[in-house]
Amino acid sequence: MEGIKSYISENKSRLLSELFDLLRIPSISSIESHKPDMYKAADMWVNILKDAGADKADIYETAGNPIVFAQKIINPLLPTVLVYAHMDVMPVDPIELWDSPPFEPIIKDGRIYARGADDDKGQGFMHAKAFEFMVKTNQLPCNVKFLIEGEEEIGSVNLPQFCEENKEMLKSDVILVSDTSMIAPGIPSITTGLRGLAYWQVEVTGPNRDLHSGLFGGAVGNPINVLAKMIAQMTDEDGKITVPGFYDDVIEVDAEERKRMSQAPFDEERYKRAIGVEELAGEKGFATTERTGIRPSFDVCGIWGGYTGEGAKTVLPSKAFAKISSRLVPNQDHHKIADLFKAHFESIAPKSVQVKVDILHGGQGYVCPIDLPEYKAAEMAIDKVYSRKPVPVRSGGSIPIISTFEEILGVKSILLGFGLEADAIHSPNENFPLEQFFTGIETIPYFYKNYAELKK
Amino acid sequence: MEGIKSYISENKSRLLSELFDLLRIPSISSIESHKPDMYKAADMWVNILKDAGADKADIYETAGNPIVFAQKIINPLLPTVLVYAHMDVMPVDPIELWDSPPFEPIIKDGRIYARGADDDKGQGFMHAKAFEFMVKTNQLPCNVKFLIEGEEEIGSVNLPQFCEENKEMLKSDVILVSDTSMIAPGIPSITTGLRGLAYWQVEVTGPNRDLHSGLFGGAVGNPINVLAKMIAQMTDEDGKITVPGFYDDVIEVDAEERKRMSQAPFDEERYKRAIGVEELAGEKGFATTERTGIRPSFDVCGIWGGYTGEGAKTVLPSKAFAKISSRLVPNQDHHKIADLFKAHFESIAPKSVQVKVDILHGGQGYVCPIDLPEYKAAEMAIDKVYSRKPVPVRSGGSIPIISTFEEILGVKSILLGFGLEADAIHSPNENFPLEQFFTGIETIPYFYKNYAELKK
Known part of the structure; x- marks a missing residue:
């Protein structure tokens, strides 16, 4: 050339x-x-x-x-x-x-x-x-x-x-x-x-309007409290995603290939410094590059609900929302995963709230x-x-x-x-x-x- | 007159x-x-x-x-x-x-x-x-x-x-x-x-900037995921607040007074219809009016973090915030409760994030x-x-x-x-x-x- x-x-x-x-x-x-x-x-x-x-x-x-x-x-x-x-x-x-x-x-x-x-x-x-x-x-x-x-x-x-x-x-x-x-x-x-991707927006509705958190607090399901509990349940203490069937199609990468991957240059201390964190976090049993390269993830990309302005407004809000995504590995079908999450998330909702899950997009x-x-x-x-x-x-x-x-x-x-x-x-x-x-x-x-x- | x-x-x-x-x-x-x-x-x-x-x-x-x-x-x-x-x-x-x-x-x-x-x-x-x-x-x-x-x-x-x-x-x-x-x-x-009141704003910081949720997702602590888990831990499955010492100064109302309270006119079906919920939720062992009248509460009044606009932005955010309040019953000191929560909330933070709790206001x-x-x-x-x-x-x-x-x-x-x-x-x-x-x-x-x- x-x-x-x-x-x-x-x-x-x-x-x-x-x-x-x-x-x-x-x-x-x-x-x-x-x-x-x-x-x-x-x-x-x-x-x-x-x-x-x-x-x-x-x-x-x-x-x-x-x-x-x-x-x-x-x-x-x-x-x-x-x-x-x-x-x-x-x-x-x-x-x-x-x-x-x-x-x-x-x-x-x-x-x-x-x-x-x-x-x-x-x-x-x-x-x-x-x-x-x-x-x-x-x-x-x-x-x-x-x-x-x-x-x-x-x-x-x-x-x-x-x-x-x-x-x-x-x-x-x-x-x-x-x-x-x-x-x-x-x-x-x-x-x-x-990695593939599945992306959802979830909406949790409690009471039909924002309520006074004093008059109603303690007796009415708070959609933010509930959303937090539902999100918290999506991963366990080992960083595994708890949606039933989520890992069914994940092809476990063999020891040989994981060994080769581990030889690629990667400086974990530099990586932590670059993003300013003291400790990394992820699925137990996998190294950092494996966690992003060969394993699926579960991240809340955005969350909002209730009063988010200046100062202290005491309110028991009507609604809470989150944008949630999972990165998927090859062989996981994003349509299947999207449906699994939607069904599971809706199934664990307590009766004090209404939960709606919209599948926003996905890719293999x-x-x-x-x-x-x-x-x-x-x-x-x-x-x-x-x-x-x-x-x-x-x-x-x-x-x-x-x-x-x-x-x-x-x-x-x-x-x-x-x-x-x-x-x-x-x-x-x-x-x-x-x-x-x-x-x-x-x-x-x-x-x-x-x-x-x-x-x- | x-x-x-x-x-x-x-x-x-x-x-x-x-x-x-x-x-x-x-x-x-x-x-x-x-x-x-x-x-x-x-x-x-x-x-x-x-x-x-x-x-x-x-x-x-x-x-x-x-x-x-x-x-x-x-x-x-x-x-x-x-x-x-x-x-x-x-x-x-x-x-x-x-x-x-x-x-x-x-x-x-x-x-x-x-x-x-x-x-x-x-x-x-x-x-x-x-x-x-x-x-x-x-x-x-x-x-x-x-x-x-x-x-x-x-x-x-x-x-x-x-x-x-x-x-x-x-x-x-x-x-x-x-x-x-x-x-x-x-x-x-x-x-x-x-009821008295304690009100906090919490800030959870993960990476020093918003990260690409694909490149980093699964390996870096997501402040929204973490905040959800921390909030979820604040109440147990019986609706009790888990902050150590939280109930120490709560005066249990005796059976006689609870009986009198229960005779006040209260139509639970009408109450549910008025706020549009199928089921109420609260501390196990207490009636609705008791849950608001003689028991403390724990409500997230607002939450925000990451991408909250239209559509699907794939991001692993740097920060997540919540405004949290507890209604307190007489004899619970709001200063003491504010400090108990702050100490507990900060103590349960994983090392993948930084957590800051500001006490915004309170009352007895x-x-x-x-x-x-x-x-x-x-x-x-x-x-x-x-x-x-x-x-x-x-x-x-x-x-x-x-x-x-x-x-x-x-x-x-x-x-x-x-x-x-x-x-x-x-x-x-x-x-x-x-x-x-x-x-x-x-x-x-x-x-x-x-x-x-x-x-x-």
Whole structure:
């Protein structure tokens, strides 16, 4: 891939300026009022891909947010790489914890700060620019397709149907995705496993209105007290999830593989310091990386109810709510788990309250074997740029659509992520190091080169 | 008390119009930005009491909200009644549940709707108007003092010091308060017991920032999960509070008194229907009215943490909070209970989180024997107007200052409340029936008459 380094250095300010335009769009998919921003982002992606050299780039409507599809077919007999990315971002609350406005990107200490700087505008944009380089220097060795969706952060609700309806258009040999992280700046890794996800919202209703906690307190079921007790019952003292049947489909990872996993570099003291906790906590009998990599989790993502303002209001509230999610491991079906939780949670509710469980979204887990040519192509690309083989890693995160791609399109995905743990994705002050951004653009063309050669 | 009925009917629209002016002031004591409204309310109270016939009526500064004191001394040798009321009101959240704006009073179906319509502007105002009647018709049989504070809903923080510093000015033989409810419209009652209160805010901190629930979920202590477990542990399966030492000073009410209490009219099915619950819940071994009247309670008044917006944000939050209160029975010291809870709650925190407990406010419980002349005066006043003796009731509510009055001023309070359960105090759509308002004004002068005679 001749000239990639100099291409990047000559175009640095343009590349950043284009990315910043994309980052300025507050395309938050979970908030309905940001829908127009999703169309702005889609328009911009169409232009980015056309300018980069796509033969065609169009917006496709779905029942939800739009999808951008683009392609450049140089020879139907050559293999085809489908690049997947997403243009939507997470909400920005708590906004007061941001040091600079989330949709006004700035560079500070060698990092780009903005919501989406890493996840996934920054990482997605690297692919557009790597593609641009290969087209402009006539080095594209295979066909390329781009699929940019707008609902990843809300569970890719409409993408499966889009895949079903456009199988031919999306036909490819491998899907390439940068929406994950590396172990550390100097330690490249490729994500070979992802956890699935089930996500619920629960609503506990006690009395039909907020009551005076003095006049009624002690005689009426308090929905917050009850919700706390119900949540507390969901995990036992060993950190195991107590929903009956929850672990039925979990494939226990064998001692051999757990041993290999334990050899990946991981500094638990540094990890604790980075997140500011004195002790870690999780399922008994598993190490930290196992707890996130090969075991399911149970986390309350949000809770609210009663009086939450300033001072002391004495009230026995009518309602309490929680947003709850479980990360699932491959082979656990998120539909089944969602139903198991819903049935169990509703069944343990005392008669003093009404409980409603809504299943908000979900996704299946994913595993990619490391002996596939598509994995090898990525491994060699990393090796070329970093002079070091990547570590295959099972991530605790979920990209629900990856397993769906395999199911519907029959294609494996390569998760070639350039994020870092410190990027604070989904959190205030999300950022993406300039070095990762530019190294990503540098690495990607080698994947194409290697893959085209391996598939010859 | 000649002419009270006709006085009320001739002045009906003026009385309501004056009350509405008071109700329009959003004097919410727990929200700092409403401080100017507290001064507006104080100014209005000064004018109300001067116009009603007070010799003097002034605003007194405290470290917090102002206090209004007024008096009319007709003869230093006659007994003195001190009327206590409060001009502050509760917050109005959740505002969306109000059918009409909380600070724009309206009359609908024979009820005044507004925040404070009952608690305690409406009830306090009855005393001003009863006083006005007695002065204007030359029937005031004793001296009257008025003490109107602005911090009742936040625990009367500065009133104890004010009492300490103004013992002579506040000197009286009985304190008369209308800040409680009657059993039902046709069943008058006098509150002879009040619960004390301890109120805490707890903060649980896990990681130093919101984390991605996929990358970290399962390995890092989630402050909401932890808070739920900690709250769940505070009560056992019998509804007993588990804080060590919590019940040490609770005086068990004897079988004889419990039997008498059980004869007070109480329709549990109607009670459940009124608040819309299928089953009640509380401490095992006690009836509903006992659970609120003679037993302490443990209620989470508010909880919040993590993502509480629209949709599904996958986050492992940094912090979770709760506002927690216990109603206490007479002889439980709120300082002691506050400290016991704080120590216990902090002690059970796992090392994966940091826990902070702030004691927000508290108050002692109170009991008034029913054989005192001040009680008899109230009983006879009720009997005169309702043709029925009031039922002595132990309320579950707290008026922290009542026990403080006894401690500092050495005077018993008579809790002559005209509120009704359906008045929704502290809740959306607070209201006060016109009939209760006018009957209150009618009843109060008889208390003065009876009391002056009994004390002769």
